[in-house]
Amino acid sequence: MSVHPLAGDLSVLTADELSKKHADLTKKLSMAYRMGMRDAVGQLNILIQDYQYEIRLRQEKMMAEMAEKSAEFKNIIDIK
Numbered sequence: 001m002s003v004h005p006l007a008g009d010l011s012v013l014t015a016d017e018l019s020k021k022h023a024d025l026t027k028k029l030s031m032a033y034r035m036g037m038r039d040a041v042g043q044l045n046i047l048i049q050d051y052q053y054e055i056r057l058r059q060e061k062m063m064a065e066m067a068e069k070s071a072e073f074k075n076i077i078d079i080k
Contacts, residue, residue: 004046010054018058022051 010018025048032040 004043004050007047007050010050013054015058018051018055022048022055025051 013021025044029041029044029048032044
């Protein structure tokens with residue numbers, strides 16, 4: 001789900017690319033705040049929210065996969 005038209009399809013990015021782009025946008029946001037560019041701040045915030053949403057989706061998917069794998073081994077490994 002992308003709200004900003006310039007965000008594009010974030011699902012095709014690797015985790016590393018996604019992280020780097022998020023960090024770059026955060027730096028640009030900081031610069032826009034310092035320079036008093038209110039319009040740019042608003043647009044950058046929307047873009048950053050899109051990237052954060054994609055990162056959160058990937059983390060939730062990874063956690064679900066880990067929980068599923070954990071459930072598979074739950075009855076096999078019995079440590080007492």
